[in-house]
Amino acid sequence: MKRLFFLMLILPFAAVAQEGGTRFEQHLSWAQAKEKAKKENKYLFVDCFTTWCGPCKQMKNEVFPQPKVGDFFNKNFVNIEVQMDKTAKDNAEVKAFYADAASIAEKYKVKAYPTYLIFSPDGELVHQFVGSRRADDFIAVANKAFKPETQYITLLKKYAAGEKDPAFLRAFTAGAADAGDDGTRDKVVAEYLASQKDLYTKENLEFLGSFITSSKSKGFEAILKNPDKVDAILGKGKASNMLTPVIMNEEVYNLANSKAEINVDELEAKTKLKYPSVDLAKSFALFRVQWYQYYKKDWPAFQTAALSYMRTYGNDVDVNTLNNLAFTVFKNCHDPACVAEALNWSKRSVEDTKSGVPSFIDTYANLLHKAGKTEEAIQWEEKAINLAPEAEKVNYRNVLDKMKKAEKTW
Structure with missing residues (x-):
């Protein structure tokens, strides 16, 4: 059964590999x-x-x-x-x-x-x-x-030995970011930028967009001051796309995580006033979903926000988001029209992963059951059981038993 957007449960050590999935060697020292x-x-x-x-x-x-x-x-x-x-x-x-x-x-x-x-x-x-x-x-x-030229540990050793070529610094920055070595990443970004005479090249702007960490960073300021120039080089809307994550984190999510009471409409208006050149509409549409889902647990408001977000931006949503939104609707929303839309989201997540993720299939089966298509739901839940790790099969079997008895699973 489904799983929160960001927070998941614990991972057992000796996981049994799913057919077609990653095979972890067990019993090896x-x-x-x-x-x-x-x-x-x-x-x-x-x-x-x-x-x-x-x-x-x-x-x-x-x-x-x-x-x-x-x-x-x-x-x-x-x-x-x-x-x-x-x-x-x-x-x-x-x-x-x-x-x-x-x-x-x-x-x-x-x-x-x-x-x-x-x-x-x-x-x-x-x-x-x-x-x-x-x-x-x-x-x-x-x-x-x-490849030695992309291995992080190999790059780290070269950097420690004094390598400062700009092309090397670019590659090393990406490796440091992947490794979660934020201190090294920020240091190398500064060294690279200091070596560049013109920040407004395609290569440099793409680099800046990958490593903007705060509104005080040099890259953020460069893009914010010249969004039209950035878009002319990289494409329409690229400046906003690069700045939005930092803005939303500093102005919105930090406040939400502080457990402060928020009026989303007022917060959106205030943030847009501070950053008038940045398109924040999509990000605030998603935040409304998350605000009512995780912070407020206001399911009628969540339903309205989720449907609005998916109808406007659903074509660009990844499989994990599709699954999580669909499951949240299954658990908490009872409007048949909303369930029907969530069923389509869930179906997309299953199809896009080629029916290879049991938790996605389980969500789909549960929505089918809630929509009154129990016979089809049973078939899909059986597929989830076949794919699931041995330790998790019991959860899916319990769901299947309820379906066969025509009992609610929500």
């Missing part, structure tokens, strides 16, 4: 994993997670099970998961890895979760990156591990 990678001449991929990590669960449920992710990682890596914290519920396999997990955390400075470490077949750390990602981006970042 750290030494055995390295030995296996060397013997098979494969890189070693290490997923470092904790049981309290929300993004870890998101990756577990919605990214690692996807066939295209499995195809890439199973072909190129020996894959293992390492639980980095300790809990009273840890099984024998997790406990046996305690010492190695602590050693990995200390030696490779693992502080954020999830952190992904990639070792060459010879056991040398060559690449690392952090955080939850969409499937295609996840594959692209992991793919950097195979």
Whole structure:
């Protein structure tokens, strides 16, 4: 069953690989994993997670099970998961890895979760990156591990040795951002910008757009002062797209996360007055959905906001958002017309992932059931059960039992 937009549940250590998804080697010690990678001449991929990590669960449920992710990682890596914290519920396999997990955390400075470490077949750390990602981006970042010019650890060593070529600094900045090394990233961005005589080139503007971290950064100021010039070089609306994330974070989400009471209409008007040249309409439309969904739990207002957002911007929504909005409608909204629209969102998420993510299929099945299409719902829930990890099958079976008894699942 579905899952919050940003916060997910915990990730079990010995996950059973889903058919078509990423295959994690179970029962291997750290030494055995390295030995296996060397013997098979494969890189070693290490997923470092904790049981309290929300993004870890998101990756577990919605990214690692996807066939295209499995195809890439199973072909190129020996894959293992390492639980980095300790809990009273840890099984024998997790406990046996305690010492190695602590050693990995200390030696490779693992502080954020999830952190992904990639070792060459010879056991040398060559690449690392952090955080939850969409499937295609996840594959692209992991793919950097195979080339010295894109391996973060290799770039880090060159930078420490004094490499300052602008082209190198650009590549290194991207690696530092992927690795969650914000201090190094900001330092290198400043060094690169200082080396440039003209910031308003296509290459430099694209670079700035990738690494704007606050409204006080040089890149933010450069784009805000000359949005027409930026759009002329990069395309209509690009200036607003680059500035919007920082503006929304500083002016809106920081306030919302402080648990302050917000009048969304007034906040939108105030923010637009401060940044009149920036198109904030889409971002505020999404914030309205999130405000009523997560902060207020006002389901009638959520329904209105979600329908408005999807009718206006739905063509550009990613599969995770489709699934999360659809499931929220299933759980909390009872207007048949709204359920029907959410059913279409959910169907898109299933189709776009080629029916490979059980949680997405479960959402779709539940919406079919709520819409009165129970026979079809049962067929889809059975598909979710077949794809789900063994530890999660019981949850789907409970849903299926209710469907077969014509009971509510919401």
